[in-house]
Each structure stands twice: as structure tokens, then as C-alpha cells.
Amino acid sequence: MSNTAIWTMALGEDVREAKDGDALLVAAARGGDDEAFGELVRRHQRRVFRLAGRFFKRQEEVEDVAQETFLQAWRKLDTYRARAPFEHWLTRVCLNCCYGRFRKRKGDDLPLEYDLPSAAPDPTARLEAERLLGALAPDDAFVLLLLHGEGWSVAEIAERLGWSRANVKVRAHRARKKLQKLLMETSS
Amino acid sequence: MNCKRVRLLLSQEPAQNRGELDRHLDRCRACGAFAERLERAREALRDHHAGAEPDSAFSARVIARLPRRSPTVGWAALRLLPITTALLLVLSAWVWLGTKPPSEMVASGPTDDLVGWVLQGASE
Numbered sequence: 003m004s005n006t007a008i009w010t011m012a013l014g015e016d017v018r019e020a021k022d023g024d025a026l027l028v029a030a031a032r033g034g035d036d037e038a039f040g041e042l043v044r045r046h047q048r049r050v051f052r053l054a055g056r057f058f059k060r061q062e063e064v065e066d067v068a069q070e071t072f073l074q075a076w077r078k079l080d081t082y083r084a085r086a087p088f089e090h091w092l093t094r095v096c097l098n099c100c101y102g103r104f105r106k107r108k109g110d111d112l113p114l115e116y117d118l119p120s121a122a123p124d125p126t127a128r129l130e131a132e133r134l135l136g137a138l139a140p141d142d143a144f145v146l147l148l149l150h151g152e153g154w155s156v157a158e159i160a161e162r163l164g165w166s167r168a169n170v171k172v173r174a175h176r177a178r179k180k181l182q183k184l185l186m187e188t189s190s
Numbered sequence: 191m192n193c194k195r196v197r198l199l200l201s202q203e204p205a206q207n208r209g210e211l212d213r214h215l216d217r218c219r220a221c222g223a224f225a226e227r228l229e230r231a232r233e234a235l236r237d238h239h240a241g242a243e244p245d246s247a248f249s250a251r252v253i254a255r256l257p258r259r260s261p262t263v264g265w266a267a268l269r270l271l272p273i274t275t276a277l278l279l280v281l282s283a284w285v286w287l288g289t290k291p292p293s294e295m296v297a298s299g300p301t302d303d304l305v306g307w308v309l310q311g312a313s314e
């Protein structure tokens with residue numbers, strides 16, 4: 003019988019989705035059980051892809067960041083404390099991966115390449131967003147995407163990025179101010 | 191309320207003085223256009239998403255890249271190493287202190303008697 007089948011029996015089909023299941027899987031993965039870790043990946047992969055997709059436009063790049071997120075999670079699994087849900091901890095790992103790459107990518111003058119269907123079907127709106135983000139400092143653009151995209155508060159962003167609230171607040175303020183300025187320039 | 195102030199307030203989230211802002215927007219076309227653009231920009235940021243989805247083989251690709259991890263028992267044993275070492279040291283010290291030095295062993299005990307007995311036996 004596979005390990006996955008054993009956990010399923012231990013947890014019961016109905017509570018498979020329960021957060022408690024994550025704790026059990028984390029414990030097994032810490033012991034070197036990569037099948038348990040595979041189950042954790044399957045549980046959280048959609049959320050990781052969604053978050054990475056906020057910052058990167060090509061499927062290949064989103065996949066890279068998602069893989070990096072789970073590899074980091076595997077390496078750092080011993081630092082996870084079960085006080086907070088595993089999902090929160092993983093979000094933080096994912097954000098750190100996105101942030102590192104986003105900063106690097108923003109420096110490169112790469113053409114805007116989309117090979118994915120976007121949630122924004124209006125190409126004008128999409129270009130507008132790119133223009134606004136391109137005019138911002140990487141850190142400010144990163145915060146702005148989390149504020150508007152994920153709908154997180156300053157406090158939530160600070161907690162999940164491990165930044166101070168003051169830092170996030172300053173960046174959010176600066177990004178909004180810049181947004182206003184850019185719109186004023188084009189609408190006057 | 192002038193247009194500059196209106197646009198500043200509109201850019202804040204959530205916008206303050208909503209009633210006053212709405213009254214201004216009703217009669218100022220330039221600010222109305224600004225408010226519309228601002229809303230569109232916010233929408234674009236909200237929808238700024240690649241729409242990427244993992245395929246069914248994603249977890250397998252991750253697993254294939256995992257470096258090997260030593261089992262938990264190994265880690266537990268490593269964590270206990272200082273305690274194990276300390277215990278061994280205490281035990282060694284106890285055994286060492288509890289044993290008589292070699293000089294005492296020679297000076298006392300049956301050795302003298304044995305020599306005497308041998309000599310006595312020889313002289314008889």
C-alpha cells in the first residue's frame with residue numbers, strides 16, 4: 003500500500019482537505035518522505051501558481067518560480083513552526099522567490115511577452131497596467147500588485163513579506179502617488 | 191474643493207469625503223475622466239495575472255528535483271549527540287575514579303601472602 007493511501011485512510015476522505023492533514027504531511031516530509039511532500043505540492047500548487055502569476059507573464063517563468071518555491075520549502079521545512087497554517091508559511095516562501103526574481107527581471111529590459119490567457123481580456127487595460135508598473139521602482143510595483151491584486155492590507159503584506167509595516171506603507175504611498183501623477187499627466 | 195485636492199483624495203484608498211467628491215465629479219468633466227481612468231488602472235492591476243495553472247505532472251517534476259533528506263531519526267540522533275557525549279564522559283569519570291590505582295593493587299592484597307606461602311612451602 004502506498005504512503006498516500008495510508009494517510010488517506012488515517013485522515014479519512016472527508017477530512018483530507020482539512021488543515022490538520024498538512025501537519026501530518028509536513029511531519030512525514032521532514033522525515034524524508036518525498037511522497038508526503040508530493041501530496042503537499044498537489045494541495046498548494048494552484049495557490050502558488052496564482053500568486054507567481056501576478057508577477058510573471060510567461061508560463062515557463064511561473065513554473066520556474068513555483069518549482070523554486072517548493073524546493074525552498076523542502077529545504078527549509080525544519081524552520082516551519084506549526085503555530086501558523088502551512089499555507090501562510092508557504093505563501094511567504096513563494097513571495098520571497100517572486101520578489102528576488104521580480105527585482106532582477108525588472109532590471110532587464112525584456113519585451114512584454116504573454117503566452118498565457120490573462121484574466122484581463124482588455125488589451126488596453128493590460129498595457130496600461132504594464133505602463134504603470136514599468137514606471138515604478140521594483141519594490142513599489144511589488145507592493146502595488148499585492149495591494150490591488152491580492153487585496154491584502156498593508157499589515158498583511160508586511161507580515162507575509164517579513165517587512166516592517168512602515169516600509170510597506172511608504173512603498174504603497176509612493177506607488178499610489180506615482181499612479182496618480184501618471185494618470186494626471188495623461189488625462190489633463 | 192479644487193480639482194487638485196479632488197484627484198488627491200480619489201487616489202487614496204478608501205477615498206475620503208465621498209459625498210463632496212461625488213458632487214464635484216458631477217459638475218467637473220476633467221475630474222470625472224480622471225476618476226474613470228483611475229478605476230480602470232485599479233482594475234488592470236487587480237486583473238494583472240498570467241492565468242497560469244499547474245499541469246498534472248507538476249508535482250512529479252518537483253519531486254524529481256528534491257535533494258535527498260536524511261531521515262528524522264538521523265536528525266534526532268544528531269541532536270542528542272551532546273547529551274550522549276556528556277553521559278559517556280560522566281560514566282568514564284565514574285569508572286576511572288572508582289578504580290584503585292595500580293600502586294595500591296601491588297602493595298596490598300594476597301600477593302605478599304602468596305610469596306610467603308610459596309617460600310614457606312619451599313623451606314618445609
Ligand SMILES: [Zn+2]
Pocket residue numbers: 192193194196214218219220221222
Ligand atoms: Zn475637477
